Amino acid sequence: MNRRYGLPSIWREMDQLQREMNRLMESSLRPRAVRPLSFPAINVWTSDDSQVITAELPGFRAEDIDIEVTADTLTLSGERKTDQFDVEMQQHRRERKFGRFSRTIQLPFIVDTNQVEAVLKDGILEISLTRAEVDKPKKITAQSLA
């Protein structure tokens, strides 16, 4: 048992190596975003009775985006138009995406449609959804019969 500390150099070095390996593994196993299923890429945030959905929509104006909520589904749709120039242009690179999109997201609860809020800032759309009162679980207290 105590031999480890009796022969310090090599064992200490092994310990150190192991620590370094662990650190390496941890950093490479950091959680990454999953590949988007369709456009736009979304992130979903939840708390007890509400949900926030953020979507990356660079280049979209608020009027280009349609948001529809029915019971427990949210549909995002819209169109990004290509840049229009009145002079002749030579195109060197085209990486940005344009066109129509539509994406339906299943929500974990029935939404109070009167309380949906959507904000578009710097190309990120943030939609806040609140669970409908009727959908909330009711607490039932058992009565004890004497």
Next chain:
Amino acid sequence: MENSEEKAMQAPEQELITEEEMERTRERRCFIPKTDIFETDEELFIVADIPGVDQSSIDITLEKNILTIVAYGNPTVPEGYNLVYGEYEPGDFQRSFRISSEIEHDKIEATVTNGELRLRLPKAETAKVKKILVKTG
């Protein structure tokens, strides 16, 4: 020609900048922004998608003929919420381009609207005229 109007949009994949060349000072991911480049006789236009970045968080430098765009995102986490599903990561953007023609440094215009950076680079007078006639002898 590609008919992009009719085609359904696809989410772009986030391309990470590899950290081999230089270490970053910020503990955040840095992505390569999707960029379009156009050119006319007088100007060069660069348009890049940088969702989550506002006008004040962008550095644009033109040194010799290398144009570098650095955009710092300021991600906001909804207070009291937990992320349960994620398809994109907020982060910074960085990209450099080698510009072939001479640019009027003082006249570069940059605007950011709705997560879209638009750069207008007017060409220098000397660069505009460079057509050389080849004579047959």
